[in-house]
Amino acid sequence: MTETINQPERNNWLCAACGIALEPGKVTVSYLDNAYPVELLRCPRCGLTWVPEEIALGKMAEVEKTLEDK
Amino acid sequence: MEQKELRGLEDRCIQEYAPPCTAACPIHVDVRGMMSEISRGDPEAALKIVRKTLPFPGIIGRICDQPCRDVCNRKNSGGSLAVAPLERICADLGAYQPEKKPAMPRKSRKVAVVGGGLGGLTAVLDLVKKGYPVVLFEARVRLGGRLWDIPGEILPRTVLKAELDVVVQAGVELRLNITLGERVSLADLRGEFDAVYLSLEVGCYKTDGLELGDGRVRVDPATLATSQPGVFAAPLREGSYSPILAMSDARRAAISIDRYLQKVSMTAARYNEGPYVTRLYTNTAGIGPLGIVPMAERRVGYSLDEAVQEARRCIQCQCLECVKVCAYLEHYGSYPKKYVREVYNNLSIVMGHRQANQFINSCSRCSLCREVCPNDLDMGEVCRQARVTMVDQGRMPASTHEFAMRDMQFSNSEEFALGRHQPGTTDSEYVFFPGCQLSASAPEQVERVYAQLRESMDAQIGLILRCCGAPAEWAGRMDLFESAVADFRRVHQALGNPQVILACSTCYRMFQTYLPEVEVVSLWVLFDQQGFPVRETSLDKKGVVSIHDPCTTRCERSIQDSVRQILDRLGYQIEELPLSREKTECCSYGGLMWLANRSLANEVVQRRIAESPLDYVTYCAMCRDLFAAQGKHTLHLLDLLFEADPKSRAMRAGPGYSQRHENRARLKRKLIKEVWGEEMPGIQDYDKITLNIPADVQARMEERLILVEDIQQVIAHAEGTGRKLANPPTGHFLAYHRPGNVTYWVEYSPMPKGDGFAIHNAYSHRMLIEESKKL
Numbered sequence: 037m038t039e040t041i042n043q044p045e046r047n048n049w050l051c052a053a054c055g056i057a058l059e060p061g062k063v064t065v066s067y068l069d070n071a072y073p074v075e076l077l078r079c080p081r082c083g084l085t086w087v088p089e090e091i092a093l094g095k096m097a098e099v100e101k102t103l104e105d106k
Numbered sequence: 107m108e109q110k111e112l113r114g115l116e117d118r119c120i121q122e123y124a125p126p127c128t129a130a131c132p133i134h135v136d137v138r139g140m141m142s143e144i145s146r147g148d149p150e151a152a153l154k155i156v157r158k159t160l161p162f163p164g165i166i167g168r169i170c171d172q173p174c175r176d177v178c179n180r181k182n183s184g185g186s187l188a189v190a191p192l193e194r195i196c197a198d199l200g201a202y203q204p205e206k207k208p209a210m211p212r213k214s215r216k217v218a219v220v221g222g223g224l225g226g227l228t229a230v231l232d233l234v235k236k237g238y239p240v241v242l243f244e245a246r247v248r249l250g251g252r253l254w255d256i257p258g259e260i261l262p263r264t265v266l267k268a269e270l271d272v273v274v275q276a277g278v279e280l281r282l283n284i285t286l287g288e289r290v291s292l293a294d295l296r297g298e299f300d301a302v303y304l305s306l307e308v309g310c311y312k313t314d315g316l317e318l319g320d321g322r323v324r325v326d327p328a329t330l331a332t333s334q335p336g337v338f339a340a341p342l343r344e345g346s347y348s349p350i351l352a353m354s355d356a357r358r359a360a361i362s363i364d365r366y367l368q369k370v371s372m373t374a375a376r377y378n379e380g381p382y383v384t385r386l387y388t389n390t391a392g393i394g395p396l397g398i399v400p401m402a403e404r405r406v407g408y409s410l411d412e413a414v415q416e417a418r419r420c421i422q423c424q425c426l427e428c429v430k431v432c433a434y435l436e437h438y439g440s441y442p443k444k445y446v447r448e449v450y451n452n453l454s455i456v457m458g459h460r461q462a463n464q465f466i467n468s469c470s471r472c473s474l475c476r477e478v479c480p481n482d483l484d485m486g487e488v489c490r491q492a493r494v495t496m497v498d499q500g501r502m503p504a505s506t507h508e509f510a511m512r513d514m515q516f517s518n519s520e521e522f523a524l525g526r527h528q529p530g531t532t533d534s535e536y537v538f539f540p541g542c543q544l545s546a547s548a549p550e551q552v553e554r555v556y557a558q559l560r561e562s563m564d565a566q567i568g569l570i571l572r573c574c575g576a577p578a579e580w581a582g583r584m585d586l587f588e589s590a591v592a593d594f595r596r597v598h599q600a601l602g603n604p605q606v607i608l609a610c611s612t613c614y615r616m617f618q619t620y621l622p623e624v625e626v627v628s629l630w631v632l633f634d635q636q637g638f639p640v641r642e643t644s645l646d647k648k649g650v651v652s653i654h655d656p657c658t659t660r661c662e663r664s665i666q667d668s669v670r671q672i673l674d675r676l677g678y679q680i681e682e683l684p685l686s687r688e689k690t691e692c693c694s695y696g697g698l699m700w701l702a703n704r705s706l707a708n709e710v711v712q713r714r715i716a717e718s719p720l721d722y723v724t725y726c727a728m729c730r731d732l733f734a735a736q737g738k739h740t741l742h743l744l745d746l747l748f749e750a751d752p753k754s755r756a757m758r759a760g761p762g763y764s765q766r767h768e769n770r771a772r773l774k775r776k777l778i779k780e781v782w783g784e785e786m787p788g789i790q791d792y793d794k795i796t797l798n799i800p801a802d803v804q805a806r807m808e809e810r811l812i813l814v815e816d817i818q819q820v821i822a823h824a825e826g827t828g829r830k831l832a833n834p835p836t837g838h839f840l841a842y843h844r845p846g847n848v849t850y851w852v853e854y855s856p857m858p859k860g861d862g863f864a865i866h867n868a869y870s871h872r873m874l875i876e877e878s879k880k881l
Contacts, residue, residue, distance in 0.1 A: 052832035064876040083877045092871040104503035
């Protein structure tokens with residue numbers, strides 16, 4: 037999870053509250069006492085982060101499984 | 107699991123024990139392995155296997171007395187395998203390869219072997235292999251002893267000479283034409299050598315101070331040691347001469363001499379030298395007779411074609427009784443002896459990847475393995491304990507069982523849980539406990555059964571709605587289980603400890619095991635004994651069905667009997683499945699297999715529903731729903747008892763996970779309103795959010811274990827806080843919320859006129875996004 041996760045090209049999501057487009061930024065994700073810095077799209081003002089479906093069901097699920105079996 | 111416990115469990119799995127032929131063979135030739143290679147048409151590979159234990163296959167293949175054939179599992183199904191003739195063809199066809207140089211370092215202590223017959227020669231080869239310089243004393247001028255007395259047409263001289271040559275080439279020093287007691291005495295040998303093996307026909311040598319018993323040299327049967335240190339002797343065997351036994355004695359002596367010279371224990375851990383009875387069980391049911399393949403030319407022995415045919419008669423004895431009947435044990439490619447070791451390692455590991463987590467969590471805990479095991483080894487119990495240990499160690503993967511734990515929590519919350527006397531009464535002789543999954547799958551039948559019980563029984567019958575706690579017990583979450591049991595006890599006590607009428611056999615099992623003080627009766631036994639609602643048409647003959655007994659009734663013969671009685675009275679004929687009653691199979695719901703290993707669970711269902719083309723009748727809601735979901739016509743016994751058109755129920759898909767919650771909650775509200783005439787208090791705010799979920803999204807939610815209430819909570823959160831992403835071109839919103847240990851994402855859009863929300867997608871992850879305001 038330490039490497040940058042490639043975001044899908046298509047990104048039409050805006051932060052609804054701030055009304056501005058998402059930008060790549062460092063976000064920490066954690067599970068079972070392990071924390072990883074990852075680059076995800078998030079609102080540059082309020083920090084609302086987007087985890088795309090492909091990442092949630094792909095890389096994230098993989099890391100979750102590995103950590104659970106450790 | 108302690109080491110000792112592990113060994114005890116391993117010992118109960120007999121798969122690795124030798125087949126009967128190998129055990130009965132005094133030198134334990136791997137007959138099964140040999141047969142396997144010959145049947146593949148590879149006598150050379152077969153010879154390699156034979157040679158691992160048998161030094162003279164050409165000779166033995168012609169003269170062996172074959173004690174293996176007495177115990178062959180083919181014996182009564184066409185006749186024992188022709189083992190020696192097959193060894194012979196291996197020796198004849200397989201290329202001879204001289205033994206490699208001794209692997210053991212050359213040792214300095216010298217050994218004398220007296221007697222150049224089959225036994226003495228075997229001792230020589232074994233000792234040379236162990237690295238000892240060996241001198242062989244033979245009274246005649248050539249090796250072979252009494253082998254030369256065997257007629258040439260049985261043992262051709264070329265074969266005899268070729269195999270005797272092996273000994274000469276092995277690097278032994280020969281002293282021929284020397285008779286013990288004449289030109290050399292035992293005392294001389296003891297002076298020159300560090301150990302001596304006397305492999306002589308009885309009476310052929312002067313005892314030279316060796317202690318006698320019954321007129322012969324006394325030897326310790328386990329070690330073949332005589333009364334003199336370092337002197338070992340072949341025992342006198344009763345009955346006719348057995349060449350293979352003489353070789354076995356020699357091998358035993360060689361082991362003793364090695365131990366004696368290495369100054370280690372002569373007796374420790376000497377198992378299974380010489381013939382023994384194996385513990386291996388081989389099921390020969392269904393093995394049809396197949397006669398011994400005759401030889402076209404007896405003198406020549408088997409042709410290769412004949413040998414292949416003969417070897418194919420070999421049953422390839424092994425146990426695998428449990429693996430044969432269990433898709434789970436088969437799926438992981440091994441057998442319990444290996445599995446318990448893997449489980450043990452998984453629990454003992456300190457750092458590293460726990461490879462058996464999924465294995466441990468995939469067992470349905472149905473105990474069919476115990477039922478078919480000759481030694482009652484129960485992998486279900488092994489997995490139960492392992493799960494409890496994993497939970498205690500904090501090593502149970504958090505995601506594995508959480509969905510089921512939340513389901514249980516729902517069933518035992520105010521949404522569903524209920525415990526009341528029959529309306530208008532203040533006492534209960536009985537209490538009906540339908541369980542969580544029947545209530546989820548067919549709530550209307552729970553209503554009918556409860557009405558029926560109140561109507562037909564002259565007694566006061568209360569009602570308890572809740573989950574018995576089985577999912578927690580399956581998950582190894584004994585904390586949650588015990589609290590579920592304690593909650594039940596409180597409710598039950600408040601009702602005055604009435605007898606509990608159980609519709610679900612899993613509940614029944616849990617009550618029997620963990621609440622032995624509670625008096626229970628199966629609904630089916632009750633219906634059988636007290637009569638049941640017989641519809642007018644039900645006495646017609648209705649054809650043939652097969653019964654799938656839920657696995658939790660495995661030990662409940664009376665429940666199984668009652669179900670069959672009821673079916674009989676309803677006019678059905680029963681054709682039993684090959685595995686039924688105490689040997690019934692799990693539907694894959696048991697033990698939460700379906701959560702740990704979805705594809706395996708599907709395979710389990712597929713296997714079970716393929717066992718008969720007939721419609722199935724079962725008496726567990728989960729079994730029914732899982733079979734029907736994969737296209738098997740399956741009826742619940744209640745369908746037959748209460749539905750006007752039971753056939754139409756057979757293909758009914760069970761409700762999805764969300765609907766199961768909904769059905770339970772509605773059942774409670776409906777019963778409270780209609781039976782007790784009360785209104786149920788308010789529901790959660792988010793429950794009021796109306797959703798419009800297309801079928802494909804619903805299917806995805808099922809697959810991803812996302813419930814309608816999870817989605818409602820995300821939307822309630824997003825709309826309440828305004829924290830959501832917007833996609834102006836589509837008008838969709840995307841928001842997430844983490845009510846517990848899972849983050850749920852929902853893509854949605856508001857319906858026109860404020861009429862709830864359309865759901866476009868939903869997914870989840872367990873990783874936590876640590877959003878920080880500081881960017």
